[in-house]
Amino acid sequence: GESVGLHLPTLSVQEGDNSIINCAYSNSASDYFIWYKQESGKGPQFIIDIRSNMDKRQGQRVTVLLNKTVKHLSLQIAATQPGDSAVYFCAERDTGTASKLTFGTGTRLQVTL
Amino acid sequence: ETGVTQSPTHLIKTRGQQVTLRCSSQSGHNTVSWYQQALGQGPQFIFQYYREEENGRGNFPPRFSGLQFPNYSSELNVNALELDDSALYLCASSLDGWHEQYFGPGTRLTVT
Numbered sequence: 001g002e003s004v005g006l007h008l009p010t011l012s013v014q015e016g017d018n019s020i021i022n023c024a025y026s027n028s029a030s031d032y033f034i035w036y037k038q039e040s041g042k043g044p045q046f047i048i049d050i051r052s053n054m055d056k057r058q059g060q061r062v063t064v065l066l067n068k069t070v071k072h073l074s075l076q077i078a079a080t081q082p083g084d085s086a087v088y089f090c091a092e093r094d095t096g097t098a099s100k101l102t103f104g105t106g107t108r109l110q111v112t113l
Numbered sequence: 114e115t116g117v118t119q120s121p122t123h124l125i126k127t128r129g130q131q132v133t134l135r136c137s138s139q140s141g142h143n144t145v146s147w148y149q150q151a152l153g154q155g156p157q158f159i160f161q162y163y164r165e166e167e168n169g170r171g172n173f174p175p176r177f178s179g180l181q182f183p184n185y186s187s188e189l190n191v192n193a194l195e196l197d198d199s200a201l202y203l204c205a206s207s208l209d210g211w212h213e214q215y216f217g218p219g220t221r222l223t224v225t
Binding site for chain 2: 049
């Protein structure tokens, strides 16, 4: 299958532990942020999103935190499972270009048993 | 599964040739965006089509062009292929340009 992110930063986490993946963005005009998960051989899969008027949003086992002051976004995964192993991308969209998502470089999450 | 399909899955072309990639959007979605993903990198926005009109373009040369059809399926055409065009090409559909984008599995293009 596909090899995604051969030289990406890697986070190794034991099964059952919590994972935190970080992302820095650069565009102050960005108003919408999304986390995607990409498994080998597949397209990016939507995980969770957050708008700039929020600091935190929770989903099932996932939480996204947004710090606009330092332009930082994080994804927290609770009770990490082997199926969470993938490359994770943050993406941003600014108000003036509703059509365009700008992706970060990605982080590979490896879940060890 | 997102309901977004792409064809073909894999493609090998020679430098200088032309290629057409196809995408079928999720039912009810009228917007399709195309992205190029080089190995080890995040997807890069190529352009977006909304109701058959181009609605935003990234930093790609004019030899990258597209179409959207009345049923909202879409094509990406690349002329005069270069070695650096080798990448995974992703399409994503959304309700409109403002809603979340759902990606297809991609087409792996190799230019030799």
